[in-house]
Amino acid sequence: MNRNCVIIVAAGKGARMKANINKQFLNLKDKPILYWTLKVFEKSNYVDEIILVLAKDEIEYCKSYIIDKYKVKKIKKIVEGGSTRQQSVINGLNAVGECNVVLIHDGARPFINDDIINEGIxxxxxxxxxACGVVPKDTIKIKEKSGFSMETPKRNTLFCVQTPQCFKYEIILESHKKAYKEKFEATDDTMIVEKYNHKVFLYNGSYSNIKITTPEDLIIGEKILDNSEEVLT
Incomplete structure (x- = not known):
């Protein structure tokens, strides 16, 4: 078996966007952010199937206005999201069938490319x-509760983690099951496998592989699309 599956997590509400709809459904170049994300994996020769995790009340909307409208064929299952991102990922993992490598990716991160996908697998x-990512461009400070700088780590030892985060299926599934049982909460999936003694290799992502989180990110996203022949073709 050499099948690769991607779980696209798109169930969050994105409060920082301050919009009246889920940020994944906001438009970039007259098409929803989630469309651009799905398109890359739909076209990729390295991904066999997509499992999409959505909020319960947005499943039918997404089917009509993205999946059916743009003929996304690789989506094998649509899964209802949980109350947290971690629970949404568990729901997605439980829906995976036969699979060797699972990629976990943010629905609001539309500028992934095929090279990053292939390297992750x-x-x-x-x-x-x-997990892919980039070295931070800015100097990073560790701040005390009082507001003063406590330490300045060396920038070349720091890494801004992006998605996809990629795992052998049995490793990520078993780690998530243990975390659920022990009520261990993490901000991303690499933290969960690290908790259970699995090392995570970090490889180069892209500074363009941003997550659309704030209104300012929409402006940046438009510029990235303007300059990306690969995404627009």
Whole structure:
């Protein structure tokens, strides 16, 4: 078996966007953000199927206005999201069938590319767990509660983690099951596998692989699309 599956998590409400709809359904170049995300995986030769995790009250809307409208064929299952991102990922993992590598990706991160997907699958097969990302451009400070700077880590030791985060299926599934049982809460999936003694290989993502989170990100996203022939074709 050499099947690769991506779980696209799109159940969050995105409060920082301050919009009256889920941020994944806001438009970039007259098409929803989630459309652009799905399109990359739909076209990828490295991904066999997509599992889409959505809020319960948005499933029918997404089917009509994105999946059916734009003929996304690789979506094998649509799963109802949970109360947290972590629960949404568990729901997605439980829906996976036969699969070797699982990629977990943010629905609001539309500028992923095929090279990053391919590298993630390669390193997941080699090491069991990996994540893409970039070295921060800014100097990072560790701040005390009082507001003063406590420490300045060396920038070349820091890494801004993006998605997809890629895993051998049995590793991420078992780690999530343990975390659920022990009520361990994490901000991303690499934290969960690290908790259960799996090392995570970090590889180069892209500074363009941003997550659309705030209104300012929509402006940046429009510029990225303007300059990206690959995404627009």
């Amino acid at each position: 390669k390193y997941a097969n080699l090491y069991g767990a990996c």
